[in-house]
Amino acid sequence: MENIEKVFNLINKKRDEMIALQKDLSAIPALAPQNGGDGEWEKSKKLLEWLDNMGISDVELINVPDERVSSGRRPNIIATIPGKSESRTFWIMTHLDIVPPGDIKLWQTDPYKVIKKGDRLYGRGVEDNQQSMVASLFAASSILEADIVPAYTVKLLFVSDEETGSEYGINYLLRNHNLFRQRDLILVPDGGNPEGSMIEIAEKSILWLQFRTIGRQCHASMPEHGINAFVAGSDLVLRLNKLNQEYSIKNPIFNPPISTFTPTKKEANVPNVNTIPGDDVFYLDCRILPSINLDDVLQRFNEIIEDVEQKYGVEVSFSVIQRSSSPPTPGDTPLVQSLKIALKTVYGISGNEMGIGGGTVAAHLRKRGFETVVWSKIDETAHQPNEYCIIDNMIGDSKVMAKIMAGR
Numbered sequence: 244m245e246n247i248e249k250v251f252n253l254i255n256k257k258r259d260e261m262i263a264l265q266k267d268l269s270a271i272p273a274l275a276p277q278n279g280g281d282g283e284w285e286k287s288k289k290l291l292e293w294l295d296n297m298g299i300s301d302v303e304l305i306n307v308p309d310e311r312v313s314s315g316r317r318p319n320i321i322a323t324i325p326g327k328s329e330s331r332t333f334w335i336m337t338h339l340d341i342v343p344p345g346d347i348k349l350w351q352t353d354p355y356k357v358i359k360k361g362d363r364l365y366g367r368g369v370e371d372n373q374q375s376m377v378a379s380l381f382a383a384s385s386i387l388e389a390d391i392v393p394a395y396t397v398k399l400l401f402v403s404d405e406e407t408g409s410e411y412g413i414n415y416l417l418r419n420h421n422l423f424r425q426r427d428l429i430l431v432p433d434g435g436n437p438e439g440s441m442i443e444i445a446e447k448s449i450l451w452l453q454f455r456t457i458g459r460q461c462h463a464s465m466p467e468h469g470i471n472a473f474v475a476g477s478d479l480v481l482r483l484n485k486l487n488q489e490y491s492i493k494n495p496i497f498n499p500p501i502s503t504f505t506p507t508k509k510e511a512n513v514p515n516v517n518t519i520p521g522d523d524v525f526y527l528d529c530r531i532l533p534s535i536n537l538d539d540v541l542q543r544f545n546e547i548i549e550d551v552e553q554k555y556g557v558e559v560s561f562s563v564i565q566r567s568s569s570p571p572t573p574g575d576t577p578l579v580q581s582l583k584i585a586l587k588t589v590y591g592i593s594g595n596e597m598g599i600g601g602g603t604v605a606a607h608l609r610k611r612g613f614e615t616v617v618w619s620k621i622d623e624t625a626h627q628p629n630e631y632c633i634i635d636n637m638i639g640d641s642k643v644m645a646k647i648m649a650g651r
């Protein structure tokens with residue numbers, strides 16, 4: 244029997260243990276203080292117990308001080324399995340924290356008591372992000388048990404605070420510790436699709452803006468005495484919404500493959516029908532292909548604004564509420580290639596490089612020049628009531644990770 248087949252058989256045999264670990268993890272709600280919780284400390288202790296029992300002994304704990312939680316710290320754990328080569332490290336990063344269950348009436352079971360129904364486990368955190376956390380742990384322990392030395396050193400990274408900004412998790416580690424090297428392989432199994440074919444390597448840049456148009460308020464029966472900010476703002480919003488025609492380049496890895504400039508929130512203006520509003524405020528959510536320079540886009544906004552100001556005699560200003568961009572991970576990066584081979588072996592499918600609309604934790608790593616791949620086989624029930632994990636996905640993903648660890 245080929246070595247990797249031995250590992251796959253071991254993983255198959257650990258189905259019940261994997262379910263038991265899921266139960267243990269969900270039983271300890273790891274909520275951030277701003278979500279009314281006490282952090283990840285208790286959950287991390289449970290994880291450390293499991294690591295110990297699995298014979299994974301090289302474990303480092305990086306605690307980030309946080310006075311808002313009773314332990315005073317937010318834990319980040321690195322478990323290391325030495326490989327044949329030190330030249331790269333294969334990282335698998337998963338997060339300890341969860342989001343609150345939301346309206347409890349929408350749950351059919353207790354969110355903190357994992358229930359198995361058919362081939363699924365139900366409970367808060369079982370998919371986001373424990374499916375991958377458990378998969379990575381059993382991939383590593385099965386490799387060890389099969390006496391296989393991984394091709395590269397494997398590091399399982401379990402972080403805090405992913406759901407509420409990562410300031411006590413990956414952002415802290417990136418600022419204060421030199422954990423990663425440019426050549427490392429970094430997998431963030433915290434996104435994907437039900438087929439398992441989506442290999443996320445890029446995200447669009449995000450620009451959120453507020454536009455304010457100032458005219459002059461007056462009685463609606465004498466419109467010529469005022470300047471209608473609503474009318475000018477409406478012209479402006481239509482021009483901005485059409486910018487995708489100007490920035491028309493396409494990138495087929497994204498869906499939609501274009502940049503989008505979408506008007507969203509609108510603030511209320513006057514409370515009565517017979518007043519012409521002198522103040523108009525709306526918001527724009529832009530998702531822009533990474534190849535487009537955001538400063539150029541902002542400059543274009545200024546030109547359009549000048550046009551509208553001249554046409555209507557209004558004053559327009561805008562402020563940037565959020566701006567973020569990160570360089571895409573190249574599709575030919577070694578981790579994408581290894582992942583594709585593993586997907587063929589385990590699931591019999593071809594993986595596709597894809598981009599998404601933005602806002603994931605991988606962007607923190609990509610911004611600092613670390614090539615990062617997001618992948619998992621999930622039904623995308625994260626943050627929903629009745630969150631579930633398909634047990635076969637947890638087992639399959641564990642094999643995919645083990646296959647990448649083992650190398651060719």
Ligand SMILES: [Zn+2]
Nearest residue numbers: 338371372433
């Ligand atoms: Zn997540």
